[in-house]
Amino acid sequence: MKLLKLVPDNTNLDFMRWRNIALILSIIVTAASIALVSTRGLNWGVDFVGGQSVRVTFSQPPNLDQLRSRVNGLGLGDASLQEFGSPNVISIRMPLPAGGETAATRAASQVRAAITQIHPDARFDAVETVSGKVSQELLRSGALAIGLAMLGIAIYIWIRFEWQFGVGALVTLFHDVWMTMGFFSLSQLEFNLNVVAAILTIVGYSLNDTVVIYDRIRENLRKYRKMEIVPLLNLSLNETLSRTMVTSLSILLALLALLLIGPDVIFGLTIAIFIGIFVGTYSSIYISSPILVWLRVTTASFLPKDPVSRAERGPRNEGYDGAQV
Amino acid sequence: MLNFPRWKVWGITLLCVFGVLLAVPSLIPANVMAGMPSFAQQIRDKVHVNLGLDLAGGSHLLLEAEVADVSRQRLESMEELMRRELRRASIRIGEVSTSGGQLSFVVRNPAQLGEARQIALAQSQGGSALSATQDWDVSVDGNRIAMRQNQAGIARAIDEAMGNAREVIDRRINQLGTLEPTIIRQGSSRIVVQVPGMQDPEALKQLIGRTARLEFKLVAPLSEEQLRSGRAPPGIQILPYVENGQSRPMAVQRRAMIAGDQIADARQNYNENGEVAVAITFNSAGSHRFARVTQENVGRPFAIILDNVIISAPNIREPILGGSASIAGSFTVESANQLAISLRSGRLPVELHVIEERTVGPDLGADSIRLGVIASIVATLAVILFMLITYGRFGVYTTIALILNGLMIIGIMAFFNATLTLPGIAGFVLTIGAAVDANVLINERIREEQRRGRRLLDALETGYKEAQTAIFDANITNVIAAVLMFYFGSGPIRGFAVVLMIGIVTSVFTAVNVTRMMVALWVRRARPKELHI
Numbered sequence: 011m012k013l014l015k016l017v018p019d020n021t022n023l024d025f026m027r028w029r030n031i032a033l034i035l036s037i038i039v040t041a042a043s044i045a046l047v048s049t050r051g052l053n054w055g056v057d058f059v060g061g062q063s064v065r066v067t068f069s070q071p072p073n074l075d076q077l078r079s080r081v082n083g084l085g086l087g088d089a090s091l092q093e094f095g096s097p098n099v100i101s102i103r104m105p106l107p108a109g110g111e112t113a114a115t116r117a118a119s120q121v122r123a124a125i126t127q128i129h130p131d132a133r134f135d136a137v138e139t140v141s142g143k144v145s146q147e148l149l150r151s152g153a154l155a156i157g158l159a160m161l162g163i164a165i166y167i168w169i170r171f172e173w174q175f176g177v178g179a180l181v182t183l184f185h186d187v188w189m190t191m192g193f194f195s196l197s198q199l200e201f202n203l204n205v206v207a208a209i210l211t212i213v214g215y216s217l218n219d220t221v222v223i224y225d226r227i228r229e230n231l232r233k234y235r236k237m238e239i240v241p242l243l244n245l246s247l248n249e250t251l252s253r254t255m256v257t258s259l260s261i262l263l264a265l266l267a268l269l270l271i272g273p274d275v276i277f278g279l280t281i282a283i284f285i286g287i288f289v290g291t292y293s294s295i296y297i298s299s300p301i302l303v304w305l306r307v308t309t310a311s312f313l314p315k316d317p318v319s320r321a322e323r324g325p326r327n328e329g330y331d332g333a334q335v
Numbered sequence: 336m337l338n339f340p341r342w343k344v345w346g347i348t349l350l351c352v353f354g355v356l357l358a359v360p361s362l363i364p365a366n367v368m369a370g371m372p373s374f375a376q377q378i379r380d381k382v383h384v385n386l387g388l389d390l391a392g393g394s395h396l397l398l399e400a401e402v403a404d405v406s407r408q409r410l411e412s413m414e415e416l417m418r419r420e421l422r423r424a425s426i427r428i429g430e431v432s433t434s435g436g437q438l439s440f441v442v443r444n445p446a447q448l449g450e451a452r453q454i455a456l457a458q459s460q461g462g463s464a465l466s467a468t469q470d471w472d473v474s475v476d477g478n479r480i481a482m483r484q485n486q487a488g489i490a491r492a493i494d495e496a497m498g499n500a501r502e503v504i505d506r507r508i509n510q511l512g513t514l515e516p517t518i519i520r521q522g523s524s525r526i527v528v529q530v531p532g533m534q535d536p537e538a539l540k541q542l543i544g545r546t547a548r549l550e551f552k553l554v555a556p557l558s559e560e561q562l563r564s565g566r567a568p569p570g571i572q573i574l575p576y577v578e579n580g581q582s583r584p585m586a587v588q589r590r591a592m593i594a595g596d597q598i599a600d601a602r603q604n605y606n607e608n609g610e611v612a613v614a615i616t617f618n619s620a621g622s623h624r625f626a627r628v629t630q631e632n633v634g635r636p637f638a639i640i641l642d643n644v645i646i647s648a649p650n651i652r653e654p655i656l657g658g659s660a661s662i663a664g665s666f667t668v669e670s671a672n673q674l675a676i677s678l679r680s681g682r683l684p685v686e687l688h689v690i691e692e693r694t695v696g697p698d699l700g701a702d703s704i705r706l707g708v709i710a711s712i713v714a715t716l717a718v719i720l721f722m723l724i725t726y727g728r729f730g731v732y733t734t735i736a737l738i739l740n741g742l743m744i745i746g747i748m749a750f751f752n753a754t755l756t757l758p759g760i761a762g763f764v765l766t767i768g769a770a771v772d773a774n775v776l777i778n779e780r781i782r783e784e785q786r787r788g789r790r791l792l793d794a795l796e797t798g799y800k801e802a803q804t805a806i807f808d809a810n811i812t813n814v815i816a817a818v819l820m821f822y823f824g825s826g827p828i829r830g831f832a833v834v835l836m837i838g839i840v841t842s843v844f845t846a847v848n849v850t851r852m853m854v855a856l857w858v859r860r861a862r863p864k865e866l867h868i
Contacts, residue, residue, distance in 0.1 A: 013867060014724045019786055065699070111399065112544075115689040119537055134534070135699035141690040144397065148825070155823035162815045170808055204758055207820055207828045211762075211835070214816030215769065218809045222776065225805040253779040256725060257772045260718050264768030267714035268761060273703040275389075276761050283765060 016259070017252040025247045026240045029300040036297055040185050043192025050195050055202030056138050058152070060106035060145035061087075062118050065136040068129055071097040080124055086117045095274045099135070106142050114139040136275075152206040156187065159213045167221070172312070174305035175224050179217060182290075182298045186216045189289045190282055199278050208282030215261070215283075216290025219254055220298040226250050227302065231312045239308060243299050258291045339855040347852050351739055354841070357382055357746030384748045386531075387756035387830050390704050392697030393531035394539060398504075400524040401686040405496050406436065406489050408685075413438055413471070413482065415590075416458055426451050430479075431569075439481040448478060455480055459488075493524060496684040501526055504687075506680035507542050526687070536694050538673070546642045546686050547677035549598070549615075550591040551625075554636040554648055557586035576638070576645040579665060585645055587638045592628045597621025601678035603671040604661070611671045612663040615678060622658025630654040639664070641674070707760035714764045715741065722771055726778050729868050732853045733774040736845040740770050743841040744834065753837075756830030766838030772809070773846035776802040782868050791866050795858070799851055806847065810839050 056063045074091055077100065081089040087105040094101040102121065107113040118139040125132050140148070160183045168176025190209055194201050226246040234242060265284045272280060360379040363371075368379060388395050410433050417438065421428055427443040428451070442451045452475055459471030459482060470488025474481045484492075501518055508516045508530065517529040533539060555571045562584050567573050576585040599618040606612040617625055629651050638648045639662050646664035666674070719737060722730040744763065748755065781798030789797060813835065821832035857863075 013727050016725075019782075067698075110688075111690045112688045115540065115692045118692060119540065122535075122537070133696060133698065134694070135696045137536075137692065137694040139692045143399075144691045151823040155819045159816045159819045162819065163812045166811060166815060167808075203825070203828055207758055207824065207831050210816045210820045211765065211831075214813035214835075215765075217812040218769075218772065221809040221812055222805045225808060229801075249783065250779075252782070253775050256721075256775045256779070257769070260721055260771050260775070261765065261768035263717045263721055264714035264764050267717055268710045268764045270710075271706060271713055272710040272761070272764075273706045273757065275699075275703060276757055279758055279761050283761075 015252070016255045021251060022244075022248055023251070024244060025295055026244050026300065026303070029296065029303070032296040033300060036185060036293070039192075040188050043188045043195070046195045047188075047191050052191070052195050052201040053198045055200045056103070056140045056145070057203045058145050058149045058201070060114060060140050060142040062104045062114055062121070062137070062139040064102045064104075064118070064121055064125075064134065064138075065094060065099065066102065066125060066129075067099050067133040067135055069098070069131045072100060072129060074100070076128070077102075077125070080128055081121060084117075084120050084124055086120065106145075111141040111143050114141045148203065152203065156206065156209055156213065159210055160184070160187070163213065163217055167217075167224070171224055171228060172307065174302055174307045174311070177305060178224075178298045178301040179220060181301055182220055182293045183213055183217065185293050185297055186212055186286060186289050190286050193285050194282070199281070202278065204276060204279040205282050208279045208286065211283050212286030212290060216286055216293065219258070219291055219294035222253060223247060223250050223294055223299060227299070227307075228312055231307075231309050235309045237309070239303055242309075243302065247295055247299060254291060254294070258287055261287050339852060339859075344852060344856070347848050350844075351743070351849065354743035354746040355739065357749050358742045361745055361749045382749045383752065384745060385752055385754040386700075386704075387754045387759070387827060388529055388531060388693070388700075389695050389757045389827050390700045390707075390755065390760075391531045392534065392695050392700040393529065394533040394536040395691075395693040396528045396536065396539065396543070396689050397521075397691035398526045398528065398543060398687040399690045400493070400497060400500065400526075401688065402493055402524050404686045405493050405684075406484055409484060409489075409492055410436065410438055413458070417455065417482075420454050420458060421451060424450060424454060426454075437481050437483040439479055441478050442480060443478075445478055448475065448480070451480055455482055490523070493685075497524065497526065499684045500687060503681050503683050504528060504543055507676055508539070510676040510680060511538065511542070532697065534694070534696055536692060540689055540692075541670075541673050542676060543687060544689065545673070545677050545683075547674070547680075547682045548642050549594070549678060549682070550640045551593045551628075552587040552589075552591050552638050552640060553632060554638050555586040555588050562586060574638070574640060574643060574645050576648060577665075578647075585638065585648065587640070587645070592632075592637065593617070593621060593625050596682065597624070598678055601675040603666075603668060603675045606661045606663050608663070610663045611666040611668055612661045613666070613671050613675050613678070614659060614661045616659045619658070622656075625658065625660070626654060626656045629656075703757050703760075707757065711741075711760065711764050711767070715767050718767055718771060722774075726774075727867050728857075729774070729778050729781075729850075729854075732850040733771055733778070733846070735853065736774060736849045737767065737770055739849060740838070740841050740845040741767060743845065744837050747837050747841065748833070753833050754830050755834070756827040758827045759830035759834045762831045762834035762838065766834065766842060769813075770838065770842035770846060773802070773806045773843055774850060776805055776809075777847075777850070778868060781866075785866065785868070791863065792858070794866070795854060799847075803847075806843065810843055813839050 078089060078091050081102060081104070086107045090103045092101045093099065104117065104121065107117045118137055122134060122137070160180060163183065164176045164180040167179040187209055190212060194205065223246060226249055227243060230237070230242050230246050262284065265280055265287070268280045269277070269284060360382050361384045363379070368376060414431065414433055417440070426447045428440040429443060431440045432438070442448050452473060455473045456469070459469050459473055468487065470485065470491065471482045472485050474483070497520055501520055504526065505516070505518050508514060508518070508528070514530050514533060519527045521527050528543065530539060557567070557571065561567070562573060565573055565584070567586060570589050571586050572589050573584050573586050575582045597617050597620055598615050599621070600616040602614050604612055604614045633651050633654060636648050636650045638645045640646070647662060715737065719734045722733045722737070724730070726733060744766065777798050780802045781794050784794035784797045817832045817835040817839070821829050821836070824832060
């Protein structure tokens, strides 16, 4: 039986040759993402700006203008109506109404009543109302969680490897998170709590690749004391390339199934992780690794402090006891 | 590599069998389950995955207490208490003030100042008499004694009020029928209410949103100018009287004749004029008191006040001795029913506001489950196919590990009665895709070691050993992200984090230990000379 090999044996690509071009490209795209998010902004969901979102299924496609004027007639602010997946399903977004923390939930009751009045057959699939206070808290805790996750992972990498690797991880994560945000600004897909969960997932998984590559770099730094750093990085990247491809592809395959078949409600979450895996795979090769060159990682960085025992044991594998025989 | 002791084989096998068995009850559809014997259903009740509101359908409400309400109420009751205690001790006071959140008064006779202070100190003791903590700070300035609530006192009062509120909400929701609500306190002044299967939260919101503080007070005569100025003399307050949708001010005595906490029962009915009304029955203390005040005040009007709004102000035509009364006041049958439920279950000790509401209809939830399950199966099949064409025999081992992993995630979630949410399904699919990573790392390493010219056994040994650090470090980063997600996230997101965390543990276990065992058993039995990988 002939087995599939995504990456042929003895592949030897000169990744590092393009590192400066890749860096410039990454900086430009990241800067563009940040600029896009700060000028065009994100399509914030009710989770983060408050207000209400109602999803209604009608038995027949409703008259949108009539529906809009009815809802706007309530004097609760400008409603935006959108088809959601099918012409029978309408999603109604309304801004945070004035009048204290309870105004949003009272407005939801009014909208519900108004729609039922003209369409008694309307089925309310989802109603979400979030007050200004709660949305601010959600925004704050979401941002905090992402920040802490990035920092926590960078510190972990620093402890397990060296400080240069920690910095590399942090810069990689910064790049990945902003690229995802940039995508959401560009596509104007709704940015809600699910997307924050997706970003946290990306923070975890995009670093998967980076860690595997770092692990190999560390191993090779110990093994080939005489090798220059650039060829050593190339070697490590090539050695792990097959694994990087197979794992990324299998995650993308699974996510593709969810994107194409899965419920519309989690489309944002799935697409965010999908994009994040792409970006993460790129950045583990072209951001995490070249940074080590600029931060002057050398074979001396991993000089064993206790030469005899380290040399005998080879790469460290303490701390893991899941599968020792 | 070949050294795989028998106990270890048994241990791993047992763990897998146990994990898979735990998953079984959650995988049997509800309609099949209904036809099974009762012991099977009992097992299912103990060991099953809960569905989150976004999958099962239902309502989630986040309520926040009006905290200022608690300290204002405490101030009012302290004023009443001090007046009574000082009167009992024959201490005359004046210039009583409750402005600025503190109670202060002037003791007329300076000789009694010390005694008055002792009374104030005695009344401001919180908790049990033994603990001797002061809930109020008492200070004396000249002839004036001031009592101010301290932080500890307010915190304790809020805590008590929230505990009470939780119980009241529980009683009120139970009146709506056979729902299974989850009512949890969150933080110091919030309560989360989750009611699965509830489609229209309006009734719930009405029911929870009402404090249901019912009071009977005598109407006070006040001139039109005084009413309009809104400034009431001491002992009298001005409240809105809502009648037929019109609101006008009306003056009543500050002191209540009788309060709602002396109600034993309340029902919706119709009064003698055929209007929708709420019939209330007082408890014995309440009916005695009601009989006495109605006797003393025949011919005078009194106001029935609900949550600081006068809903009706009839004249007392005759003493009411039976201990029951009927309240009419532009009710519909529905609103009268809700009021009756609220009165029966007691008043909320503090006003609660709905600050977040999320409702999902049951049809949408069912759709989500169906599509989610199909997507999970397709995703698993796609990954399995990919593994088989990439790794051949080792792909089969990876596949077995993958299926075991999926079942064990469900099993562990069932064991802890964890909640599966819609993002959780996404987490499941993601885990299926990522779970093969450990195997990919191992398999690629084995390929590599073979290319370097190592012999089969050596390559297997090195592959498993060298891949371990990478597997460990790579998974820790996911754990860090998932833990933070769980800590900072709310409902559905937590469901996502739970699946990720469980998935990380099970995937490392199945990918490393299970496949290693299978490889070892195969090598021992077949003694292969070479390996296609």
